[in-house]
Amino acid sequence: MIDEADLESSSDAEMSYELSAELREALDGLRGEISARFPVRERALVEKIDWMSVIQQIQRRVSTLGMSERSGQVDEFGMDEVVLRRARPLLDLLYERYWRIELHGIDWVPDTGPCLFVANRSGFLPYDGLMVSHSIWRMRSNLQPRFMVADWLITLPFVQPYLVRLGGVRACRENAERLIRSGEPVLVFPEGQKGAAKVFRDRYRLKRFGRGGVVRVALETRVPIIPIGIVGPEEAHPILFKWNAPARAVGLPFLPVTPTFPLLGPLGLLPLPTKWVIRIGEPISIDHLAPDAVRDELLISRMNEELRSTIQVLIDTGLSDRGSVWD
Amino acid sequence: MNSPGVIAITGLSSYLGRSLVQRLLQRSPALRIVGLDQRRPYRLDPLVRFHSVDLTEPTADSRVAEVFAEERVEAVVHTAFRSEPTADLEMDHELETIGSLHVMNACAAAKVKRLVVASSTMLYGAWPDNPNFLTEQHPLRGHPGSHSVSNRIQVESLLANWRARNPDTELTVLRNCWIFGPTYWDHVVRYFSRPFVPKLMGYDPLMQFVHEEDCVYAFETAALRSHPGVFNVVGRGVLPLSTILRIAGKRILAMPPRILYRMTYYPSHGQTGDRPEGFYDYLRYLWVADGQRGWDAFGEPMYTTREAWMSFISTRRMRRYR
Numbered sequence: 001m002i003d004e005a006d007l008e009s010s011s012d013a014e015m016s017y018e019l020s021a022e023l024r025e026a027l028d029g030l031r032g033e034i035s036a037r038f039p040v041r042e043r044a045l046v047e048k049i050d051w052m053s054v055i056q057q058i059q060r061r062v063s064t065l066g067m068s069e070r071s072g073q074v075d076e077f078g079m080d081e082v083v084l085r086r087a088r089p090l091l092d093l094l095y096e097r098y099w100r101i102e103l104h105g106i107d108w109v110p111d112t113g114p115c116l117f118v119a120n121r122s123g124f125l126p127y128d129g130l131m132v133s134h135s136i137w138r139m140r141s142n143l144q145p146r147f148m149v150a151d152w153l154i155t156l157p158f159v160q161p162y163l164v165r166l167g168g169v170r171a172c173r174e175n176a177e178r179l180i181r182s183g184e185p186v187l188v189f190p191e192g193q194k195g196a197a198k199v200f201r202d203r204y205r206l207k208r209f210g211r212g213g214v215v216r217v218a219l220e221t222r223v224p225i226i227p228i229g230i231v232g233p234e235e236a237h238p239i240l241f242k243w244n245a246p247a248r249a250v251g252l253p254f255l256p257v258t259p260t261f262p263l264l265g266p267l268g269l270l271p272l273p274t275k276w277v278i279r280i281g282e283p284i285s286i287d288h289l290a291p292d293a294v295r296d297e298l299l300i301s302r303m304n305e306e307l308r309s310t311i312q313v314l315i316d317t318g319l320s321d322r323g324s325v326w327d
Numbered sequence: 328m329n330s331p332g333v334i335a336i337t338g339l340s341s342y343l344g345r346s347l348v349q350r351l352l353q354r355s356p357a358l359r360i361v362g363l364d365q366r367r368p369y370r371l372d373p374l375v376r377f378h379s380v381d382l383t384e385p386t387a388d389s390r391v392a393e394v395f396a397e398e399r400v401e402a403v404v405h406t407a408f409r410s411e412p413t414a415d416l417e418m419d420h421e422l423e424t425i426g427s428l429h430v431m432n433a434c435a436a437a438k439v440k441r442l443v444v445a446s447s448t449m450l451y452g453a454w455p456d457n458p459n460f461l462t463e464q465h466p467l468r469g470h471p472g473s474h475s476v477s478n479r480i481q482v483e484s485l486l487a488n489w490r491a492r493n494p495d496t497e498l499t500v501l502r503n504c505w506i507f508g509p510t511y512w513d514h515v516v517r518y519f520s521r522p523f524v525p526k527l528m529g530y531d532p533l534m535q536f537v538h539e540e541d542c543v544y545a546f547e548t549a550a551l552r553s554h555p556g557v558f559n560v561v562g563r564g565v566l567p568l569s570t571i572l573r574i575a576g577k578r579i580l581a582m583p584p585r586i587l588y589r590m591t592y593y594p595s596h597g598q599t600g601d602r603p604e605g606f607y608d609y610l611r612y613l614w615v616a617d618g619q620r621g622w623d624a625f626g627e628p629m630y631t632t633r634e635a636w637m638s639f640i641s642t643r644r645m646r647r648y649r
Contacts, residue, residue, distance in 0.1 A: 072574060073633060076565055077459055078533045155455040155612065157529025161567065164533070170613075174458035 070165070077146065077179070078164040084144075087166060091134045094127075098273050099232060101131065102321075105280035106139045108226060114180040115283070116218050117145055117187040119228035120206055120311055121195030123237040124256045126153060126168065127271055128230050133167060133187055135278055145187040146179055150196065152253050173213055180221040187228075190214045190304075197254050199241060203234040204315050212297075212304040219294045224283040227307060229314025232276030235325045274325050277318040281310055330551050331401035331441060332359060335394070337382070337430055338407030339364040339371070342511055343445055346543045347404060347550070348375055355551065361398045363391065364407070382407055382426030383418065388433050395437035402441035404550050405430050410513035412475045412599035419600075423478040424485070431489045439496060443549045446483060446502040448535075448559055449476050453612040459533075460617035463502075463557045473605030499549045503560040504616060507635045508539030509642035514599070518606075520643065524572055525591075527611050528581040533565040535615045538630035538638060545625045554624045561618035564631040568610055575640045584611065 071082040095101050109115075119132055129147030137144050148171035149163055169175050171188065179186050189195060190209040198207065218225050239256040247255035260268035284307065286293075293299055334351065338344045339362040351358055352372055362368075362375045371377060378394045380387060395403070407426055413419055427444070434442050451461045452468035467483060469476045483500065490498045505515050518524070537560055545560045572579050582590070588603045595603040622628065630638065 070570065072566075072570060074533070074565065074567060074570075078565065078567065151456055157527075160529070161531035161569070164531070164567075170456075170459060172456075172458050174460070174462075178458075178460060 074165070076182075077167075077169050077175070079146070079167045080165040083162075083165040084167065088134075091130065092138075095131065095135060095138070099131065099236070099276040101135055101232075101276045101278060103135050103139065103278050103280070104318075104321075105282075106136075108280050108283055109136060109140055109143065111140060112142055113185075114183050114221070114223050115185050115226055116176075116180065116214065116221075116223050117185065117226050117228055118214055118307060118311065119187060119189055119230055120204075120315060121189035121191045122198060122203070122230070123233040123271065124196060124239065124258075125159070125237070125269065125271075126163065126196075127236065128233045129168065129187060129189065130166060131233075131276070132228060132230065132278060136185075143185050145185040147187040148176065148189065150193050152193065153196075156252075173217055176217045177221055180217070180223055188214055188217075190307075193253060197242060197256070198234070198239065200234070200238040203238075204231070204319060206308055206312050206315070209304050209308045212300040215300045215303045215307065216294060218286055219289065219300070222286065222291075224285050225307060226283045227281040227310045227314060229279045229281065229311050229318050230276065231279070231315055231318035231322055232274045233271070235274040236271035238272075275322055275327050277322050279314045279318045279321075281314045284310070329553060330355075332357075333361060333398055333400050333402075334358060334550055335361040335363060335398065335400040335403045335439075337363045337380075337391075337403065337405050339375075339377070340366070340368045341406045341408065342410060342506075342513070342539075343406040343543065343546060344404070346510075346539070347406070347546050348372065350543055350547050351550075354547070359398075361394065361400055363394065382429055383421040387426065388429040388436070391429060391433035392436040395433055395439060400437065400439055402443070402550055403430065403434055403439050404443045404445075404546060406445045406546075408445060408479070409475065412473075412514060412601065414597060414600035416474050416600045419475060420478055423475065424481045427482045428485055431485065434496060435489070435493050441497045441499070441550070441553070443499045443501065443546065444482070444486060445546070446479060446500050446557075447476075448502045448504040448561065448614065448616040449473075449609065450480050450483065450502065451614055451616065452476070453532075453609045453614040455612050457613050459613060460615055461559075462617045463559060463620055470605055470608060472602040472608065473599075474601055475599075476605070497553055497555040499554050500557045501545055501549060501560050501621075502557065502616065503542050503545070504535050504537050504562075506539050506542050507536045507639040509638060511539040511639075514606075516639070519571075519575070519577075519639075522578060523580055524577045525580045525582055525587055526568065526572070527584050527587060527607060529583075530611045531567045531569045532611060532613050533615055534568050534571055534632070535561050535565050536632045536635045537562045537628065538635035541628040541630055541635075544629075545621065548625045556620075558621040558624055559616040559618045560621050560625070561616050562628050562630055562632040562635050563618070563622075564633055565615055566632055566636070571636055574636065 070080050074080045122128060126149050133145045133147050144167065146167050146169050149168040150171055154160055154163060154168060154170045176186050176188060191207045192210060194207040238258055241257050242254040243257050244254055258268065336344045336347060348360060351360055352374060360375045362377045363380045365381050367377055367379065376398065380390055405427060408423055409419065450467045450469055451465055452470050454468060467480050469480045486498065486500060541562065542560055587607065591603040595601060
């Protein structure tokens with residue numbers, strides 16, 4: 001609030017100041033010296049801070065900090081949209097720069113609706129499930145396949161919370177059928193732990209596909225099976241041999257020994273930047289089969305074997321497409 | 328039989344018995360309510376005809392049968408179970424397993440037309456190989472470390488036998504998950520009410536709760552209408568344990584399982600008579616039940632898991648995050 005009287009007096013003050021410039025200089029110097037010797041102002045500033053409000057503010061920040069990287073609500077299998085959205089840039093980086101993934105045959109994937117993706121499993125940690133799920137989501141934004149994870153991995157401490165939030169589901173028939181019935185696409189790895197524990201010399205040779213559970217799920221829920229062959233993750237975690245004695249002590253099914261893993265400690269768990277090729281094959285339709293085909297065990301095992309050979313062909317094609325492991 | 332004229336409730340002092348009485352008095356004034364318990368509850372409504380029965384006595388079955396015959400009871404709701412585990416294992420077994428057997432036999436002798444028994448989804452057990460949603464058909468594996476769960480499993484197997492021998496009685500078994508709400512209190516609620524909550528490091532299972540009102544409503548409907556069979560009584564939706572604790576602004580003490588089990592070994596034995604695994608494994612692995620059958624029978628629950636938890640922490644003024 002400045003009124004005219006004040007303005008006049010201030011112009012007067014300016015005049016008088018100009019008149020005594022020397023005096024002003026001297027005063028300024030004196031003032032500077034005083035403030036340098038007795039830092040009164042700073043001390044007052046420190047005293048003015050309301051420590052209680054600062055503490056309250058910090059407390060509030062801390063109590064909401066844990067919630068900032070996740071949403072307060074998850075879907076019924078525990079996937080957290082916020083965590084997934086925050087992980088997308090990292091997954092994109094892995095997709096484009098780290099593994100330079102080539103995706104073939106995306107035209108076979110329907111735009112919406114439930115379907116059953118079947119792929120080969122390799123590598124110790126489920127990077128393949130995460131990346132296939134992400135690459136399908138990149139091309140079909142309303143499809144986010146839920147990848148199935150083996151028991152020992154989905155209950156592994158410290159890994160379990162993140163896998164579940166990123167969309168991993170424990171591999172079992174009840175879960176697969178429930179997901180498909182609620183309209184979600186599912187990505188399964190019928191080789192299971194045998195695939196994850198494959199040693200380097202057996203790479204890209206598919207193991208037994210369980211006991212036909214995948215085909216059974218497809219027949220129960222009447223959805224098409226889409227085969228996927230993944231080339232690359234085998235070399236990202238080249239398991240030289242398995243070391244079982246220490247694994248049992250910590251409750252793991254096996255301890256993989258890779259060129260880097262126990263040697264470099266946890267750093268050795270980082271996958272190598274190999275070149276990946278994901279090849280999606282023609283869907284195997286089951287529409288021509290009768291609904292009671294679920295009880296035909298011979299048919300199921302035959303379809304299971306066909307599925308396995310289809311994926312083996314996809315892998316072999318992918319291998320011949322790829323120049324070298326690194327490119 | 329659709330709506331019974333006389334209902335007997337065992338375990339009047341338990342939360343379920345108490346709130347069921349209140350609810351039935353308000354909503355079905357024509358109904359006659361008979362209450363059985365060891366001691367007369369404080370401030371019991373005078374309309375309730377109370378009989379003092381100790382289910383742990385050897386002749387409790389004939390005493391209960393006398394009461395049922397005398398009052399011409401048509402439906403029985405059996406809620407005489409402990410809400411707090413006790414270190415007195417023998418007494419617990421006598422009350423929960425043998426007491427339930429007495430009530431079952433009395434129902435058979437008095438030709439009661441309907442029996443509703445409270446059970447729990449904890450009986451499925453928390454195991455690493457559980458599917459994400461446990462249906463009513465899933466085997467009851469329980470937990471070897473929890474004697475109250477083992478007792479309840481014995482009750483369920485006795486009930487299965489009993490049902491085969493008494494096909495004329497409608498038997499309803501309601502398995503509810505952990506109950507939360509403004510007034511409910513048991514050992515689980517006590518665990519979640521602490522400001523510092525111990526948790527197993529590296530594990531973050533999905534949890535599922537049911538609101539107390541939805542639970543009591545399911546019991547009321549099961550008592551008044553015909554719904555034979557086994558039902559899971561759970562809320563919709565799931566939440567990770569860490570999110571639940573963070574919403575309430577708890578300080579989480581994450582500890583490696585072995586250290587936590589070692590530290591809580593003696594306190595746990597003193598309070599519950601069990602090893603700590605009997606409780607903490609339920610915070611380690613998944614044991615979420617599929618409630619679709621219950622929702623179809625008793626209607627959509629009013630509260631989801633999140634809303635049940637919110638209603639609990641809002642009443643206790645623990646809410647930190649919205």
